[in-house]
Amino acid sequence: MTRGKWGGAAASSRRGRLAPLLLARVLNVVWFGLATVCGVGLVIMAVLLAVSARPHVSLDLPVFFVLEPGAYHLESHDPGIGSAVITHAAGRAAFTIPAGFGWVALAVVAVLVVFVLFVLHQLRRLSATVAAGRPFTPDNAVRVRLIGIAVIVGEAGRAVLEWTISLWLRGHFAAAGINLDTVFAPRVEVLLIGVVIMLLAEILRLGTRLQEDHDLTI
Amino acid sequence: MAITVHLDRLLAERGLTLTELADRVGMTLANLSILKTNKARAIRFSTLTALCRELDCQPGDLLGYVPESHEVAEH
Structure with a gap:
């Protein structure tokens, strides 16, 4: 009877670990796949930059605009509703830059890739210990804290990057009625998620x- | 370590090995070794009962108290 009871508990434990085991496997595949694709991609981009005789490279960046009031508006078909004034817009800016800047862009992409791989690696190791049924280890506490810090630093970095790009674009491009939004704006909800993870x-x-x-x- | 376990002395007095005692009380050698080397944080009454039964002793024979200052002085 006792043996049956423990046998049932063990089977239940194994069933309970199925999802973490699956997650660990998926994270392993994603990590190695991403590392391979990104690594090869970065090398190819570096080689292309090095051997290309073209004096310019193309960039396509996300940008945010502040529109002058009244410059753009939407007309309503309903006479009871007035026209809508567009004050902010998001879009992408595609342009060419001197090839030398391509190395800077490549370095930024490389840092982002390393950052994402680092976070995924921590998650991978974490899920492996959960799958093994021993998640309460000092290493895991450090890993979760690192993920929390990474979320906060990553969001701050993203905001700095967007802000820097906007400032650079504003210094080089201009259009009537449209200004590039250059506000430093980290998303509070993401920072809060980082704090919760650290907790x-x-x-x-x-x-x-x-x-x-x-x-x-x- | 303020509380010490005199397992070594009791085993020697009774001519037993740690493995034999582990078999008798139904504990793993690893757990008994933790107890012997004073690395345990706590001891269950059930463990204490089994050890006292097999070693034919009282809890007081098995456990001792060493004030922290004495321990530091000894080291």
Whole structure:
């Protein structure tokens, strides 16, 4: 009877670990796939930049605009509703730059790739320990904290990058009625998610101590 | 470590090995080793009962208290 009870518990535990095991496998495939594709892509881009005789390279960047009031508006077909004034817009700017700037763009892309791979690697190692049934380890607490820090730093970095690009574009392009939005605006909700992840890391660290106590209770 | 486990002395007095004791009390050698090397954080009454039964001793024979200052002085 006892053996049956424990056997059932073990089977239930194995079933419970199926999802983390699957996630660990998927993350492994995604990480190695992304690392390979990005690595090869970066090398190809670097080689093309090095051997290309073209004096310019093309860039296509996301941009945000502030429109002068009244410059653009939407007319309503309904007489009861007035026209809508467009004040902000998002879009993409495609242009060519001297080839030398291509190396700067490539370096930025390389940093982004390394950053994403780093976060995915932490998730990969984390999911592997969950799949193994031992998530309460000091290493995992550090990993979760690193992910939280990465989310905050990543969002701040994204905002700085957008702001820098907007400033650069504003210095080089102009159009009547349209101004490039150059406000430094990290998304508060993403920063909050980072803080929540760091809080969960602290809970995991405490959980690790409890696990240690449990393991050393004979 | 304020609380010490005198498993070494009791085993020697009774001519037992750690492996034999582990078999008798139904514990793993790894857990008994943690206890012997004073690395355990806590001990269950059930473990204490099994050890006292097999070693034919009282909990007081198995456990001792060393004030922290003495421990530092000894080191």
